[in-house]
Amino acid sequence: MRLDLTPYRRSTIGFDRLFDLLEANARSNAAENYPPFNLERLADDRYRITLAVAGFSRDEIDITAQQNLLLVTGKKEDKGGNANFLHVGIANRSFERRFELADFVFVEDARLNDGLLVIDLVREVPEAMKPKSIAIKTGAPLAAVENQTGEAKAA
Numbered sequence: 351m352r353l354d355l356t357p358y359r360r361s362t363i364g365f366d367r368l369f370d371l372l373e374a375n376a377r378s379n380a381a382e383n384y385p386p387f388n389l390e391r392l393a394d395d396r397y398r399i400t401l402a403v404a405g406f407s408r409d410e411i412d413i414t415a416q417q418n419l420l421l422v423t424g425k426k427e428d429k430g431g432n433a434n435f436l437h438v439g440i441a442n443r444s445f446e447r448r449f450e451l452a453d454f455v456f457v458e459d460a461r462l463n464d465g466l467l468v469i470d471l472v473r474e475v476p477e478a479m480k481p482k483s484i485a486i487k488t489g490a491p492l493a494a495v496e497n498q499t500g501e502a503k504a505a
Contacts, residue, residue, distance in 0.1 A: 353372060353373055355369045355372060355373060371450050374450075384441055384443070384445055385401050385402050385403050385424070385441070385445055385447070386401070386402045387399060387400060387401040387402070387447065388400040392470075395472060395473040395474070396458075396470070396471070396472050396473075397455070397470070397471040397472075397473075398468060398469065398470050398471070399420075399422075399449060399468070399469040399471070400466055400467070400468050400469075401422060401447065401466070401467040401469075402465060402466060403424060403462070403465060403466070403467045404440065404465035405426075405440060405442050405465070406424050406426065406462075406465075406467075407462075408462050410424055410425055410426060411423070411424050411462065411467060412424075412425070413457070413460050413469065415451075415456070415457045418450060418451050418452070418453065419448060419449070419450060419451060420448070420449040420451055420457065420469070420471075421446065421447070421448055421449075422445075422446070422447045422448075422449075422467070422469070423444070423445065423446045423447075424444055424445045424446075425444050426442055426443055426444050451471070452473065454473050454474055454475050454476070454479075455471050455472070455473045456471065456472055456473075456474060457469060457470070457471055458470045458471060458472045
């Protein structure tokens with residue numbers, strides 16, 4: 351599926367990153383879907399990614415978090431060898447999964463148990479970015495109220 355956002359790009363300003371994400375997501379959905387994964391919303395600001403990584407050990411998996419990107423890679427050495435399989439149905443190959451993260455979303459924890467890699471994410475908006483209530487006072491504005499020395503005094 352080809353996603354063409356050109357008409358929207360011409361009539362909007364500041365949405366370039368969003369359009370890039372949508373186009374990249376459309377391309378990656380057409381690509382390989384290994385390993386399978388689940389995305390969960392645990393609470394308003396808590397998320398979980400669960401990847402099925404059967405056959406991988408902790409030292410074969412790498413998780414890298416950088417600004418707005420979570421990269422999970424699994425490196426499996428090809429042992430080739432002496433096995434005489436009649437059928438190979440368990441995927442045992444290297445992988446790379448990319449997850450685009452919203453601003454202020456961070457990895458809180460990562461655990462590997464019973465072939466499932468569970469990555470917990472949390473959104474932590476800095477205090478300076480959170481809405482705050484402003485108290486309304488009565489009286490004249492500070493600049494209009496001056497004492498004899500010419501300094502503004504608090505109302």
